Amino acid sequence: MPSARLAPRRIAQLSALLAMFALFTAQIVSALLPNVPVFVAASAAGLVLDTTLQYRDPGLLAVLGKVRFDTLVRQLLRDMLVLVGLLRIDGIDPQTEHAPLMIGLCLFYAVHFTCQGVGVLVRRSRTLPIVTRNIDASALHLTTAPPRLLARRQAQRLLTFSLPATAGLMATATTEDGLWGAIGVGAAVALALGGTVYLGTWLTSKKRAKSEQKVMEWLDQWLADYQPTVAMYFSGGTTSAYQANMWLSTLSKVEGKPLIVLRERFMVQKIDATDVPIICFPKVATMFSLENSTLQMMLHPANAAKTSQVLRIPSVKHAFINHGESDKLSSCNPYAKAYDEVWVAGPAARERYALAEVGVEDKDIVEVGRPQLAPIRPYSGAPTGAYTTVLYAPTWEGWDGNPGNTSVVLAGENVVRGLLADDNVRLLYKPHPMTGSVDPRAGAANERIKAMIREANTRRSGSRPGPEAAAELARRTVELDKLTSTHFRTSADEMERMLLQGTPDGAREAAIAEATTAWEKAYWASFPEWEHQIITNARPAIFTCFNQADLLISDVSSVVSDWLSSEKPYAVANTSGMTEEAFRTGFPTVSAGVILTPTAEGVPALLESVRHPEKDHFTAARAKLKEHLLGPSDPPSLARFNQAIQALCTKAEDRRVLMESRMPGEIPSPREASEEMSEDSESNGTDTVTA
Structure with missing residues (x-):
């Protein structure tokens, strides 16, 4: 069944590739003969087909890139064949008409490569050492992103800007008048040059973000003002965000100042709607900003390779809360012994760890229930409906x-x-x-x-329910999407999303809960x-x-x-x-x-x-x-969860006091130790590997 549904699309993709190669063949043959009508049609159709595929099915063209027949090579080949064809048309003077056109095309490609280089500089200047959400970062001079066609879509830019050049050259081939080609190539150069200059304005001080040092100084100040106490740490792949999202409602209700700490840039947009501040630390070095903050503990809903890096911060206590419990071996992973405490729902999980003998001591296990289960309604007897x-x-x-x-x-x-x-x-x-x-x-x-x-x-x-039921669901869907999603324009990049996702309205979570309930009611009523x-x-x-x-x-x-x-x-x-x-x-x-x-x-x-x-x-x-x-229903799970947070925070604070009572410099911080290791490695000519 799936292969049958995919067959028409595969056939269309194969047909498009065959058509592209057929047009290249026709362009080569007609340029050598020359056959002006076929030459003009093949040259124009080849560029239009390539441009269309770039916008509608870029994944198909990526296959050609793997064999080094990418967009740049294809367009260079097309333009070279155009120049060959013009040379073989008798009415076009090679000295006075053909040479300027060739020089113009060379200038066009020079400007294209310049624009590409400027685009790299702009992207680097807009890549901050951290990514935030639900935090007012306007002090960082955040600006909107440049057009994606200029900054990130070099293949689409090349083909789009080549259209007037190809059109002018084809007009020259038809009329044997070099003026048309000059106009077309000039227009292409002007477009590319104008785009490059416009893109370059994002490198000016007015649009450029602050340096990495200034950004980290701003973050340190924000942490000092916010004074977080408990954070949820999460790292994972594109499909694993649900493991963190299931804890958002609980995290928003904990006592203290909650924070969400992420490690992958893409994950910032994978986290569901929440009012809890989010900070992503792509690099280990920047993450150690948390070491000098008021943060006392971290909650871990999943084990990840990068978890070992944050465990190196001694001022923070760590609790493994998992993303669900079952009798599978994965629910008592030996990695759990790396945390200060393992929080489980009830006695069954405690027994599970004891039987598994994976190194988790019973004294480090804390029963907190499952706070997320509050929305589940209790059993009310046998079904009363027809089904x-x-x-x-x-x-x-x-x-x-x-x-x-x-x-x-x-x-x-x-x-x-x-x-x-x-x-x-x-x-x-x-x-x-x-x-x-x-x-x-x-x-x-x-x-x-x-x-x-x-x-x-x-x-x-x-x-079946009437059309009003479907209309109600559509209305509720739009309402809920507006509350839970931030709609960005196509060109928006990481910095622009940070600008738009500043401090949220404090009443948003309540509004989302109400809208979700209304949506669920409308959803089931629509069937x-x-x-x-x-x-x-x-x-x-x-x-x-x-x-x-x-x-x-x-x-x-x-x-x-x-x-x-x-x-x-x-x-x-x-x-x-x-x-x-x-x-x-x-x-x-x-x-x-x-x-x-x-x-x-x-x-x-x-x-x-x-x-x-x-x-x-x-x-x-x-x-x-x-x-x-x-675990027991009384006290409620959320109350037990908060009690566990307060107890672990107290342990963290006790340790902090103990460490401060010792001689300064007696015990190096992870950041200092990391820097010392780097210096030693450089002097020995070796590289360090971060755990």
């Missing part, structure tokens, strides 16, 4: 190739087939966003499951109650799906732990190859749920127990397991 809503939310395949990680490959289709066979089931299918990223079989199974659900919907019928749903976007969030569902079917993952806060029935697919008894013993989170085999023959009985609670034998077990996994 039983089932959420199938399998996890992804993981890195280790364990067949028990995800049920999608071995059991997914059977589970979905069993659910779709019941006419009174409405299925919500929400696969993990990374499904298929490691194992192609998981991606293929995921696509087959989606196809099954779409086909099942074609066999169902019934009344008929009998229609199955495939949910792959960030909205609606998983907790919203929890509140819609009567039953969860999932894998051994944090989804099950979070679901248990509702105490609703759930089932877990066992694709590990273990017996049910061993599976329940090895993975405590599944002990209060129904275990499904890969064939999923237990689905009908599972649905029966949901519709008739007297047949549900796990009601009491779920309540007991909930407390074991998530």
